[in-house]
Amino acid sequence: MKSKSCFFRFLSLGLGLITLALPLSCGPESKGKPSDTGPVAARYAGGELSIQHGMEVFNRHCASCHNFQASEIGPNLSGVTSQVDKAWLVAYIQDPKAMIDGGDPRAAALFERYRMYMPGFPHLQGEDMEHLLGFIHKFSEAEKRNTSNRTGGLVNPIPQPIPEAGLALELEEWFTAPPTATEPLLARINKLDGIGGRLFLADQRGILYEINGDTVHSYLDLKAKTPAFIDTPGFGSGLGSFAFHPAFEANGLLYTTHTEKAGSARADFALPDSIPAALQWVLTEWQATDPGKATFAGSRREVLRADMTSQIHGFQELTFNPLAQPSDPDYGLLYLGIGDGGAALGGHPELCDNSRHIWGSVIRIDPGGRSSANGQYGIPEGNPFLGQEGALGEIWARGFRNPHRMTWDRGGSHQMFISNIGQHSVEEINLGRAGADYGWPVREGTFLFDVHANSELVYPLDKPDTLFTGPALQYDHDEGNAVSGGYAYRGMRVPELQGWYLFGDIPRGTLFGAQVAEMDGKDPATVYRVALRIDGEATTLAARSLHPRVDLRFAQDASGELYLFTKNDGKVYRVAGAKKP
Incomplete structure (x- = not known):
């Protein structure tokens, strides 16, 4: 069996000369919607969740050897979706040896340059392949707009995976909002609040x-x-x-x-x-x-x-x-x-x-x-x-x-939390401060953003940032797409949640949490992944969703108790408890 290093090196050969771009919007989901740009008439997957999945595939198999701006361990991936057709890319990734031995000119030229066979990846099929190529195509098109010629873009700016909290939120389905449409989104419920x-x-x-x-x-x-x-x-x-x-x-x-x-x-x-x-x-x-x-x-x-x-x-x-x-x-x-x-x-x-x-x-x-x-x-x-x-x-x-939600900690810290939905790389929760500048459009989380460079990427800062107020929490786009701001729990129903700030990801419906005591505004605190049980069953909101996009929101009543609701199906849930998964 090949070592991991060889695996990535061979894959880098096969995906050579490809460019990436990832516009993940917070708009309506368009999973599977094709994009058709560039001189090669190819139909590539679009939509935030399919592109997101393509990023995950890329980060698992390709990212250690590839970027979209320079040849390093592997070739620069910029431009391939405009230079060769999609069928060639699929065939080469799945069985490059057959194409090289069969005399394909491009495959043979890559072999001549790198003097090694890339192993085939026949398991990359269906959505894995479609979404990988859709992600590559998106990033490729964005690199063409890099008029500042900035290099060093980060596909995976926060490579560390989000750890598990060791906590499962228990939800009870409460009611379903009246439908205002005949298909998802059945009810565009967006805010729950009271007086x-x-x-x-x-x-x-x-x-x-x-x-x-x-x-x-x-x-x-x-x-x-x-x-x-x-x-x-x-x-x-x-x-x-x-x-x-x-x-x-x-x-x-x-x-x-x-x-x-x-x-x-x-x-x-x-x-x-x-x-x-x-x-x-x-x-x-x-x-x-x-x-x-x-x-x-x-x-x-x-x-x-x-x-x-x-x-x-x-x-x-x-x-x-x-x-x-x-x-x-x-x-x-x-x-x-x-x-x-x-x-x-x-x-x-x-x-x-x-x-x-x-x-x-x-x-x-x-x-x-x-x-x-x-x-x-x-x-x-x-x-x-x-x-x-x-x-x-x-x-x-x-x-x-996009300062999407603002809430206050009703307990000890009394801090104000402002969730800010990112472009295509980093989601953040900020501590609200009068007169503060949180940096957009030259910062995204703790990273540099350049509107004149590849808009699908962020870039490392050259030196510590003293110009802007940094985030209290952040996660990147192989963990989610758009942050759903939440609340610091100070209710009485679920004592296990005391001191937790609970929030999530809008499209995927993933639940996250952080300790309020760690959110001091100096450096981003640790974000944890929170498990979920609904009516006693371990599950996810995505698994129960009528639509690939969950559209998660959080709410709190006057007693400090929490609620979750999902726009795609109009379901409203009570947070009834929490325990170890």
């Missing part, structure tokens, strides 16, 4: 439900009350988030975000005239005439509106600090996470990571004030950029690609 003893659930197709026992009823049909509302083309559009004012039971105030067509109204945060808008995100205040009623009745007013360069990475989490008391300066102030709108890789990185523009930031506003430029909200005195020339006073922190 007092009440719980509410949002479907991105425009309905805010209230949960009653094991059933739900429509509390606010936002789509019906907002004529310009749109929930297409997906990519997070529709009813984005909601937040009840901490004094809702007295003042009846509720806040929501939603999407409308570009140009629906004048934007408070408009793109420069030379940049077309794809759609608009709108923050709305609703005031219930009777906060205790089962169905909303009352008035609404628009708070702010922003243009986006594309349909992705728009308004994300909308929330109040649950720890703030009426005497605290943070009480009643509204936080809103705003993604970069795809601007960084859409040709407009100048819109990101600066205090002049709202995109790629977390803003903090006083919805009861009127000191803003549009007169519809206030800018809190404690905001870090207030009063700085040329800066937006609304910005609380910046340097995010």
Whole structure:
């Protein structure tokens, strides 16, 4: 049997002259969707989960000898999917000796150069082969866009596998949200939250439900009350988030975000005239005439509106600090996470990571004030950029690609956690700090990112980074695709979870955890993989899913108890316990 070293060396011969690129989006899953670029008419697998699987195959068998920018132990893999057809690659990988002995000119030239036979890999068939080649093709196309000619890109930036936590989360299926479509995604449920003893659930197709026992009823049909509302083309559009004012039971105030067509109204945060808008995100205040009623009745007013360069990475989490008391300066102030709108890789990185523009930031506003430029909200005195020339006073922190979720530890640390969905390499959880810069689009996790290089790769930093605030947790894309932010557990039902921050991966539905005490913001703490049992059976959310993309989300009630839910099938689960697997 060949040694591992020889195995990789021979494989490097067979995969010679291939380039890689991996755009893993957080948009709707398109597993199996072919891509058809380059002069060779080949149909390569696309979609985040199939490409992700291809990366895993590559990292198992190819990565120790190959990169996509230089010939090292094995040849540079750049360009092969544009130079030879797919059938040749499949045949060579599976039986290179037969092709060399049969006189294939390209195979013979590789043998002449390396003077050795590569062993065949007939076991790489079906999805393994399709996804491997899809991954290679994606990375190859991205390398063509490396106009900065940066080298040293990392396909597997965090090679250490995530260890097991020795902990299995016990879930109980609670209820299924009403379907708003006839096929997956059956219910685009995106956020579960509450006020007092009440719980509410949002479907991105425009309905805010209230949960009653094991059933739900429509509390606010936002789509019906907002004529310009749109929930297409997906990519997070529709009813984005909601937040009840901490004094809702007295003042009846509720806040929501939603999407409308570009140009629906004048934007408070408009793109420069030379940049077309794809759609608009709108923050709305609703005031219930009777906060205790089962169905909303009352008035609404628009708070702010922003243009986006594309349909992705728009308004994300909308929330109040649950720890703030009426005497605290943070009480009643509204936080809103705003993604970069795809601007960084859409040709407009100048819109990101600066205090002049709202995109790629977390803003903090006083919805009861009127000191803003549009007169519809206030800018809190404690905001870090207030009063700085040329800066937006609304910005609380910046340097995010997609600040998807924001939560607070209700226990000892009282830390704020901000999950930031990465491009194609690193997912991260950050500790929220006023005025902090988390680095996008020149950082992804603890690595360098270059919008002018291969956008599917990150690069090592030349020296320790003192310019930006690093992540508290991170994992890379052979472990997941897009981080689903979670909560520090401080409930009473599951004592085994005390002190754990629980989170996961949106597309795959994988569960992760970390010790809050280790999340000090100095270096990334250890991420652990958490097992799962549902109704007493060891399983995974992916195994129970109706669709390859799980679409996992986390929630917490006023008592600190945790819930998980999955968008593809509308299932909502209670966290009922935890034990060793």
